[in-house]
Amino acid sequence: xxxxxxxxxxxxxxxxxxxxxxxxxxxxxxxxxxxxxxxxxxxxxxxxxxxxxxxxxxxxxxxxxxxxxxxxxxxxxxxxxxxxxxxxxxxxxxxxxxxxxxxxxxxxxxxxxxxxxxxxxxxxxxxxxxxxxxxxxxxxxxxxxxxxxxxxxxxxxxxxxxxxxxxxxxxxxxxxxxxxxxxxxxxxxxxxxxxxxxxxxxxxxxxxxxxxxxxxxxxxxxxxxxxxxxxxxxxxxxxxxxxxxxxxxxxxxxxxxxxxxxxxxxxxxxxxxxxxxxxxxxxxxxxxxxxxxxxxxxxxxxxxxxxxxxxxxxxxxxxxxxxxxxxxxxxxxxxxxxx
Amino acid sequence: xxxxxxxxxxxxxxxxxxxxxxxxxxxxxxxxxxxxxxxxxxxxxxxxxxxxxxxxxxxxxxxxxxxxxxxxxxxxxxxxxxxxxxxxxxxxxxxxxxxxxxxxxxxxxxxxxxxxxxxxxxxxxxxxxxxxxxxxxxxxxxxxxxxxxxxxxxxxxxxxxxxxxxxxxxxxxxxxxxxxxxxxxxxxxxxxxxxxxxxxxxxxxxxxxxxxxxxxxxxxxxxxxxxxxxxxxxxxxxxxxxxxxxxxxxxxxxxxxxxxxxxxxxxxxxxxxxxxxxxxxxxxxxxxxxxxxxxxxxxxxxxxxxxxxxxxxxxxxxxxxxxxxxxxxxxxxxxxxxx
Numbered sequence: 001x002x003x004x005x006x007x008x009x010x011x012x013x014x015x016x017x018x019x020x021x022x023x024x025x026x027x028x029x030x031x032x033x034x035x036x037x038x039x040x041x042x043x044x045x046x047x048x049x050x051x052x053x054x055x056x057x058x059x060x061x062x063x064x065x066x067x068x069x070x071x072x073x074x075x076x077x078x079x080x081x082x083x084x085x086x087x088x089x090x091x092x093x094x095x096x097x098x099x100x101x102x103x104x105x106x107x108x109x110x111x112x113x114x115x116x117x118x119x120x121x122x123x124x125x126x127x128x129x130x131x132x133x134x135x136x137x138x139x140x141x142x143x144x145x146x147x148x149x150x151x152x153x154x155x156x157x158x159x160x161x162x163x164x165x166x167x168x169x170x171x172x173x174x175x176x177x178x179x180x181x182x183x184x185x186x187x188x189x190x191x192x193x194x195x196x197x198x199x200x201x202x203x204x205x206x207x208x209x210x211x212x213x214x215x216x217x218x219x220x221x222x223x224x225x226x227x228x229x230x231x232x233x234x235x236x237x238x239x240x241x242x243x244x245x246x247x248x249x250x251x252x253x254x255x256x257x258x259x260x261x262x263x264x265x266x267x268x269x270x271x272x273x274x275x276x277x278x279x280x281x282x283x284x285x286x287x288x289x290x291x292x293x294x295x296x297x298x299x300x301x302x303x304x305x306x307x308x309x310x311x312x313x314x315x316x317x318x319x320x321x322x323x324x325x326x327x328x329x330x331x332x333x334x335x336x337x338x339x
Numbered sequence: 340x341x342x343x344x345x346x347x348x349x350x351x352x353x354x355x356x357x358x359x360x361x362x363x364x365x366x367x368x369x370x371x372x373x374x375x376x377x378x379x380x381x382x383x384x385x386x387x388x389x390x391x392x393x394x395x396x397x398x399x400x401x402x403x404x405x406x407x408x409x410x411x412x413x414x415x416x417x418x419x420x421x422x423x424x425x426x427x428x429x430x431x432x433x434x435x436x437x438x439x440x441x442x443x444x445x446x447x448x449x450x451x452x453x454x455x456x457x458x459x460x461x462x463x464x465x466x467x468x469x470x471x472x473x474x475x476x477x478x479x480x481x482x483x484x485x486x487x488x489x490x491x492x493x494x495x496x497x498x499x500x501x502x503x504x505x506x507x508x509x510x511x512x513x514x515x516x517x518x519x520x521x522x523x524x525x526x527x528x529x530x531x532x533x534x535x536x537x538x539x540x541x542x543x544x545x546x547x548x549x550x551x552x553x554x555x556x557x558x559x560x561x562x563x564x565x566x567x568x569x570x571x572x573x574x575x576x577x578x579x580x581x582x583x584x585x586x587x588x589x590x591x592x593x594x595x596x597x598x599x600x601x602x603x604x605x606x607x608x609x610x611x612x613x614x615x616x617x618x619x620x621x622x623x624x625x626x627x628x629x630x631x632x633x634x635x636x637x638x639x640x641x642x643x644x645x646x647x648x649x650x651x652x653x654x655x656x657x658x659x660x661x662x663x664x665x666x667x668x669x670x671x672x673x674x675x676x677x678x
Binding site for chain 1: 402561583606
């Protein structure tokens with residue numbers, strides 16, 4: 001067993017607004033000992049994701065936040081170091097949710113065994129993990145397939161958005177991707193292969209959008225909400241369908257934007273154009289992993305779905321790297337290789 | 340064949356805003372003659388409905404308006420006066436869409452034969468017609484059944500709303516009805532039998548609403564939109580579902596209400612509470628009439644679903660009676676008995 005101590009990055013304080021370095025605390029503890037039925041896990045890959053901000057509390061999530069003083073919660077890939085559970089052997093790789101620490105104990109119920117021969121293990125945190133499952137479930141369970149229809153994706157250069165855009169292409173939709181800045185637009189055009197890319201940071205965003213949507217919008221996979229949804233919604237065709245998979249701001253009942261109220265207009269569109277707008281919980285669909293992997297893993301290994309990962313090698317730098325997610329600059333899934 | 344001429348009330352002008360008496364013109368023409376395969380229909384019951392305003396044009400509907408100079412479009416019950424179509428016999432009663440006139444020709448494709456022994460013929464225009472089908476389709480096809488859950492209906496004293504409220508009770512939901520004014524609230528409590536009735540015209544509307552929703556909202560059948568939806572939406576539970584079946588205002592892209600923007604808040608609720616909001620077209624569900632009647636007609640004939648009708652006997656008064664719909668005073672389905 002490794003001799004170095006068990007490093008853990010704890011949630012020290014709940015952020016008020018944007019998270020800061022001082023919200024985290026690095027501590028070193030003993031390596032825990034598994035009991036009968038349990039396994040000892042050592043994290044090898046640790047994911048950093050925007051939604052983790054919501055787990056810290058004082059955010060817009062409706063779910064209870066994680067406890068203060070516990071390791072920052074999040075998905076990981078771990079290796080089984082010691083097993084007292086017949087379902088797992090020493091050396092097995094698993095995808096789990098042990099967060100920002102070296103070692104953890106599990107009774108096995110929250111582990112998904114990985115096949116290192118199928119795809120790089122890091123994909124279990126992104127394109128073949130929760131990110132990919134989120135994209136796939138949103139598309140296949142909450143948007144009726146409509147080959148030939150116009151499919152719009154916002155934050156299309158992001159980890160969920162780029163996957164949705166590529167799956168929509170593979171399903172023969174006409175795909176319009178929205179992202180911010182010339183670099184992301186070039187990525188959408190040259191790498192992701194969208195039919196049209198629209199820059200929301202451009203002065204003529206709405207005109208660009210209108211030009212990209214000569215036949216309106218049939219499906220909208222929205223990772224932004226807010227002004228983005230309001231820009232797209234006038235283009236909804238009859239029977240259009242939208243999924244809300246992310247929003248950029250956590251408005252309370254009182255903290256509403258100081259601009260004219262767009263909600264009655266949306267309700268009219270829903271009424272007269274027979275539209276549906278839906279959210280979903282990925283936790284209701286974890287049993288879809290096999291069906292998801294069966295369809296998507298071959299696309300990933302064949303290079304038909306591209307993805308980007310950025311690695312850091314230094315456990316201590318996880319908090320500061322996580323914080324860069326909220327500056328909009330990074331272009332791939334952020335993963336720490338540890339141990 | 341009847342000897343009096345064929346009276347027709349034509350759409351003379353498209354209203355700008357609220358419809359007026361001068362938008363209509365009464366003319367008298369010859370009775371048309373059916374050809375081979377056709378039937379001559381004489382209207383006996385003519386419906387007056389709020390959505391007919393949208394058919395007149397310059398409204399919020401996305402559908403093309405009816406043509407100027409043609410009889411005002413709308414649902415009717417007619418008797419077959421002369422038949423050259425083997426599917427219909429003289430004396431048959433049918434539900435059709437011949438609008439505000441005495442006589443019309445049909446090739447039979449738009450006729451639904453009525454059984455006068457099943458229920459009063461007038462119900463084919465309301466509780467057992469499009470009104471009832473709209474309520475039933477919205478409930479059964481667009482809201483998952485959830486016995487024991489809290490079901491909210493707005494405009495609950497109206498023709499669609501009162502039916503939805505009663506069907507929700509028959510499906511063992513806890514039903515909260517919203518309506519305006521003491522008379523409608525008493526009707527909801529005493530006749531419709533809701534579990535709680537909330538008066539949106541009261542000064543303490545939002546407090547009343549909160550008291551009526553101690554366990555939040557699971558299903559919302561909204562006939563109002565606008566401020567009504569905005570008042571109900573903070574109470575949405577996880578996995579709440581809403582159907583938009585009516586809105587009170589036809590907001591254009593530019594004519595948005597001058598108050599803070601509630602749409603980003605709704606998108607956050609959709610994201611974090613896994614909500615769905617949907618519209619639907621009753622025209623996609625006309626083949627559900629048999630299933631609808633099979634379930635609902637016995638409830639109506641047994642008195643388990645109550646409904647209200649108001650009759651006028653004078654064809655010429657149809658326009659002025661129609662216009663009263665927009666003053667909010669009437670309390671039942673408006674029907675003209677003619678011929």
